[in-house]
Amino acid sequence: MTKERSGKGISRRQFNKLAGIGIMGAAVSPTAISVALAEGENPASIIAGVNESMIIHNAKLGVMETPLQLLREHDITPKEIMFIRNHFPPEGRQAWMATTDAPAIEDWDIRVGGLVVRPRTITLKDLKGMEQVKRVSVMQCAGNGRSYYAAKEKAPGGQWQHGGLANVEWEGVPLKAVLEAVDVGPSDHAQWLTANGADESPAAKGADMIKSYHLTDPALDNAILALKLNGEPIPAVHGGPVRLIIPGYYGNMNVKFLNELSFETEQSPSPFQSKAYRAVNTPVEPGTFTVKDYNLGNSKPTYGFKIMSVIFAPLAEDTVKAGPVEISGVAWNDGNAPITSVKVSKDGGQTWEDAELSLSDSPWAWHHWSLKTNLPAGEHTLRVIATDELGRSQPLDGTAAWNPKGYQWNGVDTVTVSVS
Amino acid sequence: MTSFPPPQARALSMAAEQKTGVSHAVALSLLFFLFALLSPLARAAEIELPDGPDRSLIYAKCRTCHDLQYVIESKGISAGSWDGLLDDMEGFGVELTPEERERVLAYLSAYMSNTPPPEPTQVASGDATAVDGQSVFMDNCTSCHQEDAMGIEETFPPLAANSDLFLAEDFPLKVLLNGMTGEITVNDQVFEGEMPPFGHLSDAEIAAVVNFLRNSFGNDALAHSEITTVTPEMVQSLRASEMDPEQVLEYRASLIN
Numbered sequence: 137m138t139k140e141r142s143g144k145g146i147s148r149r150q151f152n153k154l155a156g157i158g159i160m161g162a163a164v165s166p167t168a169i170s171v172a173l174a175e176g177e178n179p180a181s182i183i184a185g186v187n188e189s190m191i192i193h194n195a196k197l198g199v200m201e202t203p204l205q206l207l208r209e210h211d212i213t214p215k216e217i218m219f220i221r222n223h224f225p226p227e228g229r230q231a232w233m234a235t236t237d238a239p240a241i242e243d244w245d246i247r248v249g250g251l252v253v254r255p256r257t258i259t260l261k262d263l264k265g266m267e268q269v270k271r272v273s274v275m276q277c278a279g280n281g282r283s284y285y286a287a288k289e290k291a292p293g294g295q296w297q298h299g300g301l302a303n304v305e306w307e308g309v310p311l312k313a314v315l316e317a318v319d320v321g322p323s324d325h326a327q328w329l330t331a332n333g334a335d336e337s338p339a340a341k342g343a344d345m346i347k348s349y350h351l352t353d354p355a356l357d358n359a360i361l362a363l364k365l366n367g368e369p370i371p372a373v374h375g376g377p378v379r380l381i382i383p384g385y386y387g388n389m390n391v392k393f394l395n396e397l398s399f400e401t402e403q404s405p406s407p408f409q410s411k412a413y414r415a416v417n418t419p420v421e422p423g424t425f426t427v428k429d430y431n432l433g434n435s436k437p438t439y440g441f442k443i444m445s446v447i448f449a450p451l452a453e454d455t456v457k458a459g460p461v462e463i464s465g466v467a468w469n470d471g472n473a474p475i476t477s478v479k480v481s482k483d484g485g486q487t488w489e490d491a492e493l494s495l496s497d498s499p500w501a502w503h504h505w506s507l508k509t510n511l512p513a514g515e516h517t518l519r520v521i522a523t524d525e526l527g528r529s530q531p532l533d534g535t536a537a538w539n540p541k542g543y544q545w546n547g548v549d550t551v552t553v554s555v556s
Numbered sequence: 557m558t559s560f561p562p563p564q565a566r567a568l569s570m571a572a573e574q575k576t577g578v579s580h581a582v583a584l585s586l587l588f589f590l591f592a593l594l595s596p597l598a599r600a601a602e603i604e605l606p607d608g609p610d611r612s613l614i615y616a617k618c619r620t621c622h623d624l625q626y627v628i629e630s631k632g633i634s635a636g637s638w639d640g641l642l643d644d645m646e647g648f649g650v651e652l653t654p655e656e657r658e659r660v661l662a663y664l665s666a667y668m669s670n671t672p673p674p675e676p677t678q679v680a681s682g683d684a685t686a687v688d689g690q691s692v693f694m695d696n697c698t699s700c701h702q703e704d705a706m707g708i709e710e711t712f713p714p715l716a717a718n719s720d721l722f723l724a725e726d727f728p729l730k731v732l733l734n735g736m737t738g739e740i741t742v743n744d745q746v747f748e749g750e751m752p753p754f755g756h757l758s759d760a761e762i763a764a765v766v767n768f769l770r771n772s773f774g775n776d777a778l779a780h781s782e783i784t785t786v787t788p789e790m791v792q793s794l795r796a797s798e799m800d801p802e803q804v805l806e807y808r809a810s811l812i813n
Contacts (some may be wrong), residue, residue: 228711321786342649427640
């Protein structure tokens with residue numbers, strides 16, 4: 137066994153580095169290579185198969201976001217450019233997670249237990265044999281946009297811009313169908329469903345990444361145990377072979393490498409549920425509310441996406457010629473109500489025009505919008521704001537929703553372009 | 557075999573390894589030149605924080621789980637936010653005594669603020685005999701290798717009864733100065749983690765901790781006559797020849813074969 141593994145004479149990092157450069161050499165010009173390397177590590181040397189232009193937030197963890205110049209090129213985000221947010225280093229016994237390839241695994245068990253009469257195990261093979269459904273949905277990090285809170289007071293953690301965002305197609309078995317099939321007989325006292333994955337902290341006393349959902353949460357009706365991403369088995373780095381997907385919910389709620397579901401009276405005491413990834417119930421201000429002040433009563437997990445819209449074109453780094461210009465981008469929400477309006481401003485928010493909105497078939501997907509207009513030479517501040525049928529919209533000043541850890545940014549996006 | 561690590565994860569790990577080996581072995585030789593040519597200049601493992609009192613504690617405690625880019629990206633948050641962040645990290649698993657916590661917080665609030673104090677001028681590297689190798693070990697190594705030096709299965713190798721310490725006189729010094737990345741086998745167990753560099757420690761500290769380890773945790777039984785007590789001067793001379801963490805792994809392989 138040991139020989140099998142050590143006999144290759146090359147480490148994961150080394151291999152990935154080689155593979156990454158191979159991809160780069162084939163796909164991009166020498167100039168692009170030198171730029172990517174001068175800035176630090178090649179992303180593909182950290183997670184095999186990812187695009188070399190990804191923006192690294194933490195190399196050891198493989199945390200990286202997608203430049204909008206790449207993200208805007210696809211309606212369905214390819215796995216190579218999909219943002220990555222893992223909580224533990226893909227090293228040691230978790231080295232297999234460091235790739236966009238699917239895990240080479242046939243035997244995978246998900247234990248279903250807790251307060252039940254008959255604890256059961258459902259296998260990957262069982263799941264493959266059940267009826268599959270698709271969910272086209274946005275995947276978004278709860279910390280997406282965190283960097284913009286710095287306009288009020290900087291929030292700790294990776295300083296994400298807008299690229300902790302993807303729009304992908306998941307495919308798998310509805311959670312409710314799975315729970316019905318296993319027929320574990322949950323106790324009447326069970327209030328919460330808790331999900332755990334196979335990832336673990338390297339620290340001796342490290343906390344596990346565990347999430348809980350109230351059993352009455354209607355979002356669970358749309359949840360699936362996903363086996364495929366964009367038509368292929370889920371890449372290891374994105375949570376394969378099985379990931380719990382709750383469409384419309386922030387990334388951390390979608391447990392990767394799922395291997396345990398349990399019925400509980402209380403939500404998990406894991407700090408990933410009780411302290412981190414929480415949204416305050418009422419607005420707070422820097423200095424008056426800190427990380428220490430979160431409790432189960434004054435905050436809740438980062439469940440559904442706040443309504444949001446982002447400008448994809450033009451971006452600040454684009455060359456824009458004076459004359460006819462198409463301003464475009466995407467908008468999304470938690471899928472609970474259709475987006476009804478997207479308005480664009482060319483003058484920093486003084487006047488607004490209706491953009492043309494093209495609603496996707498899936499309520500959880502992003503929806504494209506565009507405005508054909510004219511821009512004269514000079515500097516212009518573009519802004520975009522979305523509203524949905526429930527009247528939910530975005531704050532013109534996103535820092536109004538400042539919170540100690542910088543979650544759930546949904547301030548009106550602002551892009552300043554120079555038109556020549 | 558105990559249930560740790562889960563057999564499922566072990567099977568997975570092996571399956572992934574085999575797959576990698578089979579499908580990409582051919583490409584490796586073709587890409588070797590590119591690899592040598594394009595090795596990145598700045599690596600995440602080498603992210604440095606401004607020099608200041610107790611910087612080494614941050615290096616020792618935080619890099620078990622993530623590299624220091626998170627600290628760099630958080631630069632400028634308020635002292636209160638650093639305090640709260642430490643609460644978070646303690647929840648996630650970092651182990652700090654109250655005294656260590658105070659020192660970590662003092663460093664972060666000062667040197668990772670928007671108005672950091674000037675970095676101290678060069679400190680004399682001192683005499684190896686004046687530095688306590690055991691203290692250096694306790695302060696810098698135990699977050700990963702554990703206080704009993706037994707490590708963590710598959711991720712952090714033991715420093716107890718570890719013959720790597722005697723592969724060559726300079727080998728552990730090179731590991732400390734440059735880090736080491738890649739898969740290794742120690743006492744028939746495979747590890748695939750990343751040892752970050754500890755070149756921020758003084759020459760005397762690095763010499764002292766290596767001398768301490770070679771005489772502790774059952775390692776003295778593995779000692780042989782070619783290995784002598786290392787000196788700060790030896791560490792100093794090795795700093796001139798910087799290596800990649802991967803090159804240290806290659807050096808290790810050359811000593812074993």
